[in-house]
Amino acid sequence: MNVYQWDTPEKMRNLLCELVSWDSRTLTEGERFFSSKLAAKLEELPYFRNHPEHLNLYDAGLGRNVVTALYKHPQATKTIVLISHFDTVYTEEYGMLEPLAFHPEELTKKLHEYKDELTEEVRNDLESGNYLFGRGTMDMKMGLALHMQLIEKASVEQWPINLLLTTVPDEEVNSAGMRTAVTELVHLREEFGLDYTLFLNSEPSFSQGPTDNKEYIYSGTIGKIMPAALFYGKETHVGEPLKGMTANFIASFVTQEMEWNPLFCEKDRGESTPLPVSLQQKDLKMHYSTQTPYRAAALYNVFLFKRTAEEVMELFVQVAQQAIDRCNETYKAICDREQIDGVEDVRVLLYDELLTYAIQKLGKNEVWRLKQEVLLNDSWDDREKSLRIVDNLLIQCQELAPATVLLFAPPYYPAVNSSDDPLVVESIALMQKTAKQFDVTLDQIHYFNGICDLSYVKYSDYTNSWTAFERNTPVYGDTYWIPFEDMQALDAPVLNVGPFGKDAHQKTERLHVDSAFKEMPVLLETLVKSIMDRQVN
Secondary structure, X not given: OOOOOOOXXXXXXXXXXXXXXXXXXXXXXXXXXXXXXXXXXXXXXXXXXXXXXXXXXXXXXXXXXXXXEEEOOOOOOEEEEEEXXXXXXXXXXXXXHHHHOOOHHHHHHHHHHHHHHOOHHHHHHHHHOOEEEOOOHHHHHHHHHHHHHHHHHHHHHOOOOEEEEEEEOOOOOOOHHHHHHHHHHHHHHHHHOOEEEEEEEOOOEOOOOOOXXXXXXEOEEOEEEOEEEEEEOEOOEOOOHHHOEOHHHHHHHHHHHHOOOHHHOOEEOOEEOOOOEEEEEEEOOOOOOOEOOOEEEEEEEEEEOOOOHHHHHHHHHHHHHHHHHHHHHHHHHHHHHHOOOOOOOOEEEEHHHHHHHHHHHHOHHHHHHHHHHHHOOOOOOHHHHHHHXXXXXXXXXXXXXXXXXXXXXXXXXXXXXXOOOHXXXXXXXXXXXXXXXXXXXXXXXXXXXXXXXXXXXXOOOOXXXXXXXXXXXXXXXXXXXXXXHHHHHOOOOEEEOOOEEEOOOOOOXXXXXXXXXXXXXXXXXXXXXXXXXXXXX
């Protein structure tokens, strides 16, 4: 009698399609229900029927839950943490095919009727029969399925190592799931006497360009942080434009200075971070009128390899000040040309400085009320709330204007790298050797470029420079937080080994069938057993 549920490519494909069919788009009802469905699925395994205390759900806010499933060998302490996320991005781009977005077999079959609308590359992949299409097939429910298979095999065959499956919601927006999981991983380590040996993620292998079909293994993950600015000018009637200064005028100088600025680019081990870009720029007028827009805001995306939040803010201040100096010079030249005095120079200050000033002027209670006015608005996300808190404070401190207030907006993903760790070096060599039996070349990349939850383990900043993020993020400690100290406590190397796929977050998202169902199960089992043998011997 076969005691395995997920031991063949066919069974794994069925498991994946079932997981994908559980629509779990971020911040939807499906994301809230996914964890209980998954827990019920894991309860079908004899191990968790016999050890229900090893299967847990943890509240991650907004009705969502982290799921942990621990296979524990009685004599083992060494533990591999298997990390995945189960939320997906939205599906509007599928158009008429959206009802099939979560049904991979049906969608893949239906796409043959739309081949003329596909690019040549996508059409060739579809006709090859080697790809399965659908939202979440690649990013990243296949990774979760692979971890479920590992847990089942380990429990049935009683591998002398511990595996802790940890799958989370909300990776695609704020990583509330992983930020919750970090603290629970610390607690589980203490409760069960676990020794975390490796944090193993199975995010998919991303192509490095439109024609790249190589497969990769990642020994770290890129970081991301979001400097932001609130621009406060001086209002006036559109008929008397130089009696004021539009916030859009001020913002244009900072955005030009920030976009693609090479000062923010980092290089390490032959790899480079993408250049910074603006993710949003807008004025804050709620309605049309002939009053000029005097408040505006912008968000900028900055990727990280080595820099801390404090270092990024120092660089942001430098760049913003240069931009505002140009803004002031340009404005003065216009005023000279028009023979008017104009308004005062624009100043640059940090949110932390604005907050201190506002407390001194208004008192702590009034500042708290102004913040709560924003925090209680459920229609705004953490980014909007961050900007609106600054706006509320600056409206009450208009004597500081015209001004540009610099801040951070969530989320923040620290960069992590384990390329020099002996276990990771050995594991990568083993994975590359094992992949050759499938005629696959597995190249190493030092920083996973898709952003992932590995950012919240193995945090190694012991200078406490994260406080620059805490002080200058308006919603920090209210609707957003990062468990920095618990992250430091999870001091084990990271590795990402996952299936090959293409076009994450696009309507042509697809998973390579052989990579997912034939190659990856062998690679991951080989990896876990090598670590198991390494610990036993």
